[in-house]
């Protein structure tokens with residue numbers, strides 16, 4: 071782009087943006103499973119107004135903007151209450167998202183171990199179902215990952231696997247409530263008991279489920295205890311920008327004990343400028359997400375959330391039952407939440423993703439990793455709940471259509487061949503050839519992505535990670 075010499079009118083800008091937006095998946099009709107958690111229009115409007123009011127103020131300095139400090143403290147108060155934290159000792163921070171909350175929890179654990187136990191080569195124990203954000207935290211913070219398998223049938227972490235994996239260098243154990251991929255809650259009470267006995271910190275990743283699970287519990291669902299009622303749980307991450315229905319940029323990291331949160335905070339008075347004290351990763355930021363989150367929580371209210379939870383629970387049950395009745399599809403494990411994974415012995419699951427897209431529904435492919443077969447992730451939000459019959463009907467059609475298609479999987483030996491061809495490096499020419507071979511033109515993806523998914527699925531993980539990073543590196547190019 072070339073900067074216009076004279077600024078454009080607001081109409082011109084609006085026209086341009088709306089033309090661009092037209093290329094995106096249409097989120098407003100609520101047919102995207104994943105990425106989008108939008109409340110009904112009335113609440114969205116309340117969020118917009120609150121966001122705009124605090125668009126410019128900067129939470130960086132709470133003494134200059136005490137309004138934002140108050141909003142944050144109130145959100146944290148609600149979050150701690152919701153997850154039964156001991157109010158005398160507990161504390162938390164508002165962050166930009168689950169990833170930031172997780173990075174901070176790992177950072178706090180690492181600093182504590184370094185400062186009090188002199189550990190400089192820290193390890194953290196991760197079930198294979200833990201969210202990728204922990205892998206990112208490990209990479210950013212240089213913490214070694216100790217991966218543990220999960221039960222092959224229930225996809226829940228096995229408590230004894232933690233017990234076996236603990237060493238003198240363990241700074242943190244991680245469990246999910248629920249895991250994103252399969253929507254099941256790990257046996258947190260048993261894992262908490264081990265954490266207590268062995269004196270290791272335990273982080274529960276309740277990013278996706280923390281807000282909604284207590285409502286499921288109130289609706290009479292059997293919810294495995296996962297919050298601060300469980301002894302041994304020392305920190306929890308919970309996103310408001312998922313099932314709290316706040317706009318993106320809204321998550322919290324919570325600690326049973328404020329003294330642990332202190333290790334999360336960064337302060338700096340050894341540079342030439344103003345004193346920096348940052349509880350979170352970001353420094354300057356907009357007050358918008360915070361104000362919008364506060365507004366959404368207050369606009370929906372407790373009864374509103376309970377009713378939304380009821381709709382999502384009911385729609386999920388209906389969907390699971392419908393899929394259970396389809397001979398070609400299997401629900402991988404009965405979920406504890408309104409998200410789950412399906413797979414098939416008879417169909418190519420990646421074609422199914424494309425066939426759903428043709429029918430106006432976006433669903434997420436999840437590639438094969440370790441113990442897990444390739445599968446498709448389904449999640450139900452309040453926008454999807456009223457359309458669940460349509461989803462089921464389209465899924466039945468998509469299954470029929472997929473049945474007629476040959477497998478998208480590359481021929482046997484392909485992965486090895488490609489691996490050998492790429493060797494240790496991936497030259498720009500080889501990469502271009504590879505992309506052309508799967509129909510990617512000028513970095514726009516083809517309509518159907520089954521072949522790409524199947525190839526990524528067949529490659530060794532390291533190689534597919536390298537290819538994906540390369541693709542991103544090319545995709546973001548100045549224009």
Ligand SMILES: *Cc1c(COP(=O)(O)O)cnc(C)c1O
Pocket residue numbers: 166167168169170201203246248249250275276277278309321
């Ligand atoms: C979404 C999610 C995260 C990461 O959160 P972001 O908000 O995308 O950064 C972490 N854990 C789980 C279980 C999640 O579902």
